[in-house]
Amino acid sequence: MTEVSDDRLGIVRLHLPDGRSIPLQLTYAALDAHGYEWVMDRFKDLQKGRSGSSKAAGDLIELLSNGAVSSSEVLSAPAASYPLNATLKALWRAWEIGQYGPDGRSAEEGPANPRKSRRPTLWARLFP
Numbered sequence: 832m833t834e835v836s837d838d839r840l841g842i843v844r845l846h847l848p849d850g851r852s853i854p855l856q857l858t859y860a861a862l863d864a865h866g867y868e869w870v871m872d873r874f875k876d877l878q879k880g881r882s883g884s885s886k887a888a889g890d891l892i893e894l895l896s897n898g899a900v901s902s903s904e905v906l907s908a909p910a911a912s913y914p915l916n917a918t919l920k921a922l923w924r925a926w927e928i929g930q931y932g933p934d935g936r937s938a939e940e941g942p943a944n945p946r947k948s949r950r951p952t953l954w955a956r957l958f959p
Contacts, residue, residue, distance in 0.1 A: 845921040855895040857929025
């Protein structure tokens with residue numbers, strides 16, 4: 832029997848410098864506990880580096896680790912314990928797998944931010 836990969840199970844592992852590996856997974860129970868908007872607001876705070884972004888990282892780690900790591904544990908740890916880049920990538924990957932599955936967004940869906948059509952200008956008419 833073949834072993835199913837973590838991606839197929841929707842699990843992303845956040846590897847920390849101290850050797851721990853935290854499994855992150857988006858579940859319906861976790862999403863239902865706070866709601867879609869709450870989760871998206873946490874991602875926005877984290878990505879934009881707003882005030883409270885460390886709290887947002889802790890909240891997301893707690894949510895996606897199913898409480899294995901508490902938000903207060905993340906906040907009280909030195910920043911090097913949860914490297915921002917690796918943490919953000921793992922959190923975002925867990926969110927993407929939860930939304931689109933292990934294969935990601937399909938090509939038929941188009942880009943995440945489709946290009947808006949512009950009104951043709953005089954230059955565009957002269958030089959097509």
